[in-house]
Each structure stands twice: as structure tokens, then as C-alpha cells.
Amino acid sequence: MMGHFSIVAAGLALVSVVHGQCGSGTPDATVDGAEGAYTATKGSEQVYSGSNYYQAIQSALDSIESGQRVAVLASGSIGTSSVSISSGKIFEGCGTIDVGNRAAHGAIESLGTTDVQIPYLSMTGNPYFGLWFYGVTNLALGEINMNLSGGLGIRFERDEASNSNVSMDTITVTGAGSHAVETWNIDGLTIGSVIARDVGECGLLLQTTTNAQVGLVDGDNVAAGNGYTPNVFVDKVVSRGGGRGVFCVSQSGGAVIGEVDLADNGNNAILIENCYGVEISSGTVEGGGEVRISARTEFDNTRDISITLTVNSNSVLESPCGENISWAISGDATQNIC
Incomplete structure (x- = not known):
């Protein structure tokens, strides 16, 4: 579970999270008012x-x-304050919560907790992390909308306690300076959709994350693993412009992507480098950067890769040659493969 599998672009409905409209029914507590005069x-x-x-x-x-x-x-x-959510509580952000940047903290955070739910959230601003988590079990995120001017959207911390059974419904992040969603140390992850627009790095970056199921990653102008036995399943990746469309690197793998729809990526449309057990089952690449399998010498060679694609106005390159690589390329792309 070393390295990372990134989908640099921005589904599965999580019915346990979303109930009616934000603030509907009779919440146990409410925050009302306007600037300068709030009541809880x-x-x-x-x-x-x-x-x-x-x-x-x-x-x-x-x-x-x-x-x-x-x-x-x-x-x-x-x-620059941080809202803290403790175990078992349900937080609905129906109004727009504007946030500042508190170094190494989340604008909203839940740390070492169980059974926290955030069914709705609307956030603006430039946070260090919009949402920050570690050591969480049974965390459920619903309809999360972040219209940011910088920062990182959702972060599960690398060097802290691990997480289990995390679900997300629809995560929409615009304007983040870094990743829209970055995970570390999660066993059991279900994501309906990640929609990323104009973000500085990845739409979705999975690191030391196992047993993951992702419905849709949809990115427009974004920059730009896990396990050898497939345990990361992505139904579809859509990417326009930005940097790489799909990137697997540094001893990651174990991923199956059902379909890609990539166009005009500024870097490699697809780069698979020192990765193992990756399948891209179908889809199209139109223009943009090269589709490539490569390897660096400090890691074991890329192996056990299967790619079935239609590639137009582009090129396909395998260099150096990987091990047990299966290509099924149609379209007008030039091919230099082993």
C-alpha cells in the first residue's frame, strides 16, 4: 500500500446520509441570524x-x-477558527460557512471519532484544510460543496490514526489550490462522485487506501493505489484540460477503472509508472498529453497492466517495456509499445 493512486480530474447514493433537505424536520439545535447577531x-x-x-x-x-x-x-x-465535531453528532451546514486559513488544521474537523455525519455543507474561503479527519470510524459525508479561493478541500491525515468505513455522496470542489479530496489510511471507502473544477492538484488522490469503491470522478482544469489485488474500483473518470487525467505511481496499484473520458490534458492523459495490477477497461482519450507506461529504476518495473482504449490525436508509448502489459488501442494514435 505504498505510493499513491491519483485521479486528477474532480454515483453511488449514500442513503444513510441524505434525508430530505438541509435543516428539514426538527433539528435538535439550530444556528440562526446574520452578520453581527447570531443565536444558537x-x-x-x-x-x-x-x-x-x-x-x-x-x-x-x-x-x-x-x-x-x-x-x-x-x-x-x-x-481562522476550527469547528470541532465529536462522536455521534450530525452537522448540517445549510448556510454558507466562510473560512480562513489555520495552519495544519481544518476549518471543520473531526478527530478520533465514531459515527459522525455531515449530510450537507456549503463552504467558501481559503482554508488550510476545508475538512480534516483522522482516526474516524463510520464517517458519512453527504452533499459537500466547497467554492474555495485556495487550500485543500478534504484531507484525511497521513501521520495520524487510521480510518475505517468512510462514505461520501457527492463532493464538489472548485478553486482549491491543492487537492479536492486526499485520503490516507482508510480501510473501506465508498464515494459516489467527486467533481473538481479549477483545482491546483488532484481531484481525487487515494493513498494507503484499501477496499475502495468510487462512482465518478469528474474534473475540469485540474493539475495534473493501492494493493496488488484489485481493491480500488472506479466506475468512470472524466477529465478536461488541466494536467494528467489518470496517474498511478511508485508501487501503487490494485485498481480497476471501468471507463475514462479524457480530453486535452496538459500533461500525460494517462501515466502508469512503477504500478502493478491496474486495469482501464474502456473509454476514450482525445488529444492532450501522451498515454504512457513507464518506470523509474528505484522501484520494481511496471507489471500486470491492461488498457483498452480509443485514442485519437495523440500517441501511446511504453518505455521502458513493462511486464505482462496488455494493450488494446484503437483510434488514430501513433503507437510505440513493446
Whole structure:
């Protein structure tokens, strides 16, 4: 589970997460108001009243118990503060939460928790991490919308406790300076869709992540593994412009992509380098950078790769020759393969 498998581009419905509309029914606590005048209420009890949007949100969260729900109906700015969600709580960000940059922290974070749900979230701003997690079990993210001016969208931390049973419904990230979604150390991941627009690095980057199922990765102007037995399954990857479309590197692998739809990528449309057990079952590549299998000398050679594609206005290169490489290329691309 070394290296990483990246889908540099931006499904499976998670019905346990999404219930009706944001704030519907009777939340256990709510945050209301507007800039300069916010109130947090739990039932009939007011737990905060004042000008601090962050304090209103955190007070509402702190007032509820495991299994209860907070709906943030008001919009505002939390500045460089970090909202913390503890185990068993359900957080709905119905208003637009504007955030600042707190180094090495998330604008919203849940650390070492179980059974946290974020069914809805609308975020703007330039965070260090928009959402930050580690040591979580049974985390469910629903409809997450981030219209950012920098930062990284969703991050599962590398050098902290591992995670299990994580689900995401539809993650939409625009304007991140780094990745839209980056995972580390997850066993059991289900993603419906990642939609990335104008992000600086990957739409979806999976690292030391096993038993993963991804419905759709859809990227426009994005930059630009795991296991040898296939355990990362992606239904479809769509990428336009940006950098690489699909990139597998540095002793990663174990991935099956059902279909790709790649066009005009600025770097390699597909680069598979020192990876093992990767299958791209179908799809098209139109123009853009070369489709290539390669290898660096510091790792074992690329092996056990199967690629079936229609490639037009482009080229296909295998250099150096891999081991047990299966190509089925149609279209007008030039081919220099072993």
C-alpha cells in the first residue's frame, strides 16, 4: 500500500446520509441570524447569542448529545477558527460557512471519532484544510460543496490514526489550490462522485487506501493505489484540460477503472509508472498529453497492466517495456509499445 493512486480530474447514493433537505424536520439545535447577531438554540433553550458566528456554531454542537443533529441555517465567517465535531453528532451546514486559513488544521474537523455525519455543507474561503479527519470510524459525508479561493478541500491525515468505513455522496470542489479530496489510511471507502473544477492538484488522490469503491470522478482544469489485488474500483473518470487525467505511481496499484473520458490534458492523459495490477477497461482519450507506461529504476518495473482504449490525436508509448502489459488501442494514435 505504498505510493499513491491519483485521479486528477474532480454515483453511488449514500442513503444513510441524505434525508430530505438541509435543516428539514426538527433539528435538535439550530444556528440562526446574520452578520453581527447570531443565536444558537437547543430546543427552547438559547445556548449562545452574540456577534461570533464560530462561537454560535460550536456552542450549538457542544449542546447536543450523540445521535442528535445541528442545523446551521445562518451564513457567516468563522475566520481562522476550527469547528470541532465529536462522536455521534450530525452537522448540517445549510448556510454558507466562510473560512480562513489555520495552519495544519481544518476549518471543520473531526478527530478520533465514531459515527459522525455531515449530510450537507456549503463552504467558501481559503482554508488550510476545508475538512480534516483522522482516526474516524463510520464517517458519512453527504452533499459537500466547497467554492474555495485556495487550500485543500478534504484531507484525511497521513501521520495520524487510521480510518475505517468512510462514505461520501457527492463532493464538489472548485478553486482549491491543492487537492479536492486526499485520503490516507482508510480501510473501506465508498464515494459516489467527486467533481473538481479549477483545482491546483488532484481531484481525487487515494493513498494507503484499501477496499475502495468510487462512482465518478469528474474534473475540469485540474493539475495534473493501492494493493496488488484489485481493491480500488472506479466506475468512470472524466477529465478536461488541466494536467494528467489518470496517474498511478511508485508501487501503487490494485485498481480497476471501468471507463475514462479524457480530453486535452496538459500533461500525460494517462501515466502508469512503477504500478502493478491496474486495469482501464474502456473509454476514450482525445488529444492532450501522451498515454504512457513507464518506470523509474528505484522501484520494481511496471507489471500486470491492461488498457483498452480509443485514442485519437495523440500517441501511446511504453518505455521502458513493462511486464505482462496488455494493450488494446484503437483510434488514430501513433503507437510505440513493446
